Amino acid sequence: DTAVSQTPKYLVTQMGNDKSIKCEQNLGHDTMYWYKQDSKKFLKIMFSYNNKELIINETVPNRFSPKSPDKAHLNLHINSLELGDSAVYFCASSQGANGELFFGEGSRLTVL
Amino acid sequence: AQSVTQPDIHITVSEGASLELRCNYSYGATPYLFWYVQSPGQGLQLLLKYFSGDTLVQGIKGFEAEFKRSQSSFNLRKPSVHWSDAAEYFCAVAPDYKLSFGAGTTVTVRA
Numbered sequence: 173d174t175a176v177s178q179t180p181k182y183l184v185t186q187m188g189n190d191k192s193i194k195c196e197q198n199l200g201h202d203t204m205y206w207y208k209q210d211s212k213k214f215l216k217i218m219f220s221y222n223n224k225e226l227i228i229n230e231t232v233p234n235r236f237s238p239k240s241p242d243k244a245h246l247n248l249h250i251n252s253l254e255l256g257d258s259a260v261y262f263c264a265s266s267q268g269a270n271g272e273l274f275f276g277e278g279s280r281l282t283v284l
Numbered sequence: 285a286q287s288v289t290q291p292d293i294h295i296t297v298s299e300g301a302s303l304e305l306r307c308n309y310s311y312g313a314t315p316y317l318f319w320y321v322q323s324p325g326q327g328l329q330l331l332l333k334y335f336s337g338d339t340l341v342q343g344i345k346g347f348e349a350e351f352k353r354s355q356s357s358f359n360l361r362k363p364s365v366h367w368s369d370a371a372e373y374f375c376a377v378a379p380d381y382k383l384s385f386g387a388g389t390t391v392t393v394r395a
Binding site: 176203205212213214215216217220222227228262264266269270271272273274275276277278 | 316318320322325326327328329330333335372374376378380381382383384385387388
């Protein structure tokens, strides 16, 4: 069983479209994250939820909206996609704030 | 705010040779320190972590790292590299939920 699974793995879309990425973890963790990895492989945290509550919200455009329906799921919806949104988006989970993150395989978003 | 510096962007090493990846951190208190590895097309996997105690920590896949407070460093080592160690390596610091990553070091292994 995959511990942290993301769908879709690849996403190609046009500028201006809206898209969503889903994430599920079966580790029983209480905290989930979204990270963005740019073309230079730099990883930056976007959001974090602990027990469905938003605890980290970095300087991310309002076009990005996370939603956590329960502790095991954290989805990312992106409105009005721009070229600069092209990246690999990683979902991760952890138990508490110990920094031991379990990552999904990533969702590669390409905006044309 | 905490930060992590990985001075080496790319390292090439021969199979069987030793490997050392450098990591320097900036943080006011005792940090939690981590090394993660990212194989091509994959997510990140935790190699090892330092919270407190013994400054030499052992991880998976034969890796170890040494915490040196005086040098603000947490360097990763492996005595004998295998071709499967070719990957991107990230050092990270986490005082809380916000894990901050370095820019990564790409390791290429030549036969």
